[in-house]
Amino acid sequence: MKKKRYLRWDKQSATTVLYPVIFGILLLILWQTQLLHKLLGADTFALPLPGRILRIIFDNGPTIIENIKATVMVAVGGLFFGSILGYLLGIIATVFPKWGAGGLSIASAISAVPIIAIAPILNNLTKDFSDVANVRSMFAKTIVVTITCTAAMSINAYRGLNELKPYSLDLMKSYAASKLTVFLKLRIPNSVPYIFVALRVSVPASIISALVSEYFAEFIIGVGRQIRENIVLAQYATAWAYIVVACAIGIIMYGILLAAEGALLKGRK
Amino acid sequence: MKKRTGSLTAAALTLALTTAALSGCSSAPEKETTIATTVAESTTGKETVATEGAKESASTGKYYSADAKAKDIVEDAAKKGKVGNWGLGNEYEVQALLSKYGQNTAFLSQAFDMDGFDDNSILLASAMTYNELGLIKNTYQGGYGYGDTVNFIDMNNEGVAMLEDNIFTTKEFASANPNTVKAFVSASMKGWEYACANPKEAAEIVFNAGSSVSSEHQAYMAEEVKKLVETDTKGNKVTELGKLDDEALQQTLDLAKKYIKLSDSTAAEKLQTLTLDDFRDASYWNDAKDGSTLGKPEKADVSIQLKWLPQAQFMGYYVAAAKGYYKDAGLNVTITPGGGDIGETTAVNSGQVDFGVTWDANLIAANAGGMNLIAVSQVYQRSGLVLVYKKNK
Numbered sequence: 001m002k003k004k005r006y007l008r009w010d011k012q013s014a015t016t017v018l019y020p021v022i023f024g025i026l027l028l029i030l031w032q033t034q035l036l037h038k039l040l041g042a043d044t045f046a047l048p049l050p051g052r053i054l055r056i057i058f059d060n061g062p063t064i065i066e067n068i069k070a071t072v073m074v075a076v077g078g079l080f081f082g083s084i085l086g087y088l089l090g091i092i093a094t095v096f097p098k099w100g101a102g103g104l105s106i107a108s109a110i111s112a113v114p115i116i117a118i119a120p121i122l123n124n125l126t127k128d129f130s131d132v133a134n135v136r137s138m139f140a141k142t143i144v145v146t147i148t149c150t151a152a153m154s155i156n157a158y159r160g161l162n163e164l165k166p167y168s169l170d171l172m173k174s175y176a177a178s179k180l181t182v183f184l185k186l187r188i189p190n191s192v193p194y195i196f197v198a199l200r201v202s203v204p205a206s207i208i209s210a211l212v213s214e215y216f217a218e219f220i221i222g223v224g225r226q227i228r229e230n231i232v233l234a235q236y237a238t239a240w241a242y243i244v245v246a247c248a249i250g251i252i253m254y255g256i257l258l259a260a261e262g263a264l265l266k267g268r269k
Numbered sequence: 270m271k272k273r274t275g276s277l278t279a280a281a282l283t284l285a286l287t288t289a290a291l292s293g294c295s296s297a298p299e300k301e302t303t304i305a306t307t308v309a310e311s312t313t314g315k316e317t318v319a320t321e322g323a324k325e326s327a328s329t330g331k332y333y334s335a336d337a338k339a340k341d342i343v344e345d346a347a348k349k350g351k352v353g354n355w356g357l358g359n360e361y362e363v364q365a366l367l368s369k370y371g372q373n374t375a376f377l378s379q380a381f382d383m384d385g386f387d388d389n390s391i392l393l394a395s396a397m398t399y400n401e402l403g404l405i406k407n408t409y410q411g412g413y414g415y416g417d418t419v420n421f422i423d424m425n426n427e428g429v430a431m432l433e434d435n436i437f438t439t440k441e442f443a444s445a446n447p448n449t450v451k452a453f454v455s456a457s458m459k460g461w462e463y464a465c466a467n468p469k470e471a472a473e474i475v476f477n478a479g480s481s482v483s484s485e486h487q488a489y490m491a492e493e494v495k496k497l498v499e500t501d502t503k504g505n506k507v508t509e510l511g512k513l514d515d516e517a518l519q520q521t522l523d524l525a526k527k528y529i530k531l532s533d534s535t536a537a538e539k540l541q542t543l544t545l546d547d548f549r550d551a552s553y554w555n556d557a558k559d560g561s562t563l564g565k566p567e568k569a570d571v572s573i574q575l576k577w578l579p580q581a582q583f584m585g586y587y588v589a590a591a592k593g594y595y596k597d598a599g600l601n602v603t604i605t606p607g608g609g610d611i612g613e614t615t616a617v618n619s620g621q622v623d624f625g626v627t628w629d630a631n632l633i634a635a636n637a638g639g640m641n642l643i644a645v646s647q648v649y650q651r652s653g654l655v656l657v658y659k660k661n662k
Binding site for chain 1: 378534610631638639
């Protein structure tokens with residue numbers, strides 16, 4: 001019985017993968033044969049053919065990898081610091097429940113600040129951080145991503161640490177468990193799925209904020225910055241190549257997250 | 270009530286904790302980099318002392334002596350990695366200068382204000398004579414008030430000048446509407462002539478047309494722009510405004526081929542094959558100057574996309590509109606201001622606007638990328654880009 005259910009699920013997952021892939025291939029064929037251009041009324045200048053875009057990616061491997069490194073470092077670094085910070089805030093809010101709600105609404109208010117507004121300001125604030133432009137620029141970009149990622153994690157961590165199954169807390173109390181034990185044995189394990197809920201929001205957000213903060217950075221590097229530079233220079237094919245790269249980074253990082261989630265939360269629910 | 274104050278203190282505390290944690294997070298990597306930079310600092314410090322000691326005996330300081338040579342300044346600033354430019358196609362002259370003195374062509378991304386120059390994170394900053402240089406020197410609104418304590422390196426004197434503001438359109442539009450192009454060039458040049466003869470009035474016209482900067486800065490800008498329109502790269506007076514100076518354009522093209530780096534191999538190959546004929550056509554300007562051969566414009570409603578915000582940089586067009594020169598030529602002209610990342614080449618190429626103002630390097634890059642644009646008039650006859658630096662007291 002159980003085995004059968006597994007199999008059916010596999011079939012379903014196969015189709016969920018297959019349909020988008022078929023759609024993607026169809027879109028690429030339409031694009032390469034320029035039918036898409038006729039449909040959208042675009043020319044091959046603003047919407048270059050996939051073949052040309054791919055060739056630019058292959059021709060410029062080292063340069064593109066260098067830019068990817070810069071972007072991923074900022075995104076992952078910010079995601080890491082932001083998530084840890086967010087989780088700590090969630091813990092603090094749980095330990096001091098009276099203050100918690102107020103504090104977290106401030107954290108989410110900070111996240112509502114449009115990133116475009118804080119990126120140039122952070123550039124000025126971090127000028128003394130290092131004499132090397134690339135280093136201080138990386139630092140400024142990472143802070144932007146950190147701020148973005150903190151909010152999602154803090155709110156979800158707070159929920160994960162507090163939305164316990166009603167009977168479980170009573171059970172712990174009946175065992176006369178200390179607050180620390182409740183925390184370690186009940187609250188923290190309970191918060192793990194919520195961490196992934198937060199990460200599902202903040203992984204794409206971290207990449208978007210890394211790309212955008214590069215626009216304003218002092219040091220010219222990164223996938224986002226290359227998109228901007230090339231569009232201004234009317235090099236649309238190259239800009240598209242970097243857009244494809246940016247999409248790939250996003251998809252891969254999200255894929256890694258889903259794989260990690262699948263591995264860690266196996267057997268839950 | 271009690272609860273309320275409780276949550277307020279909570280809010281304050283969490284904020285404090287956030288900042289504390291933020292700075293805590295940063296302190297770890299900070300330490301590492303501080304070590305790295307102190308090493309770097311001490312070596313560059315030695316270098317500075319050595320070079321400055323060699324080239325100047327009278328004065329020492331963190332900036333440059335009043336009689337320092339361009340070569341020494343560029344070398345020092347480049348070694349410290351403190352040469353700034355806005356990038357986005359404005360960097361080629363700076364890169365050409367850096368190469369001329371044997372330096373790496375890397376530069377810092379400069380914001381559209383001069384704060385980086387002000388706080389010394391950029392020692393050798395890019396500035397347009399008519400805009401940023403005025404802001405650095407002058408004390409009016411938005412100015413930094415450096416006065417004569419700054420000096421600059423002029424791209425024209427260094428032989429790395431590339432031509433800037435032109436009037437361009439697509440080849441297609443020009444061949445379909447030759448009379449419109451001629452009429453537009455002719456009327457615009459009348460506007461520029463009047464503006465250069467009466468810069469104060471021109472500045473006022475621009476200011477009233479919806480200015481992005483103060484009227485004092487507009488007046489300063491008009492005076493400086495006049496110099497760029499009326500003087501060529503060699504410092505000679507230009508009598509025929511808007512002429513396509515082939516010698517200067519060729520220098521622009523040569524430098525463009527050397528310093529425009531395109532990742533798209535198709536575009537990069539095409540860039541190397543471009544000749545003057547691929548991005549400029551003097552026939553419209555020649556006919557416009559004649560005046561006698563001007564026919565009825567095929568298209569009366571035309572628009573021009575500026576490269577930047579409304580300012581005296583574009584005073585000729587605003588004057589031509591205000592003085593009715595466009596109307597006299599049978600045209601109804603809409604002036605569309607630019608700013609930020611506006612791609613004037615894309616706007617013209619896609620047909621959103623008919624004419625545009627851009628730098629010739631941008632035009633060359635766009636044509637290499639597959640556009641078919643031509644400059645029909647070269648308004649600025651010399652480069653307005655300078656690298657500004659502070660002088661030691």
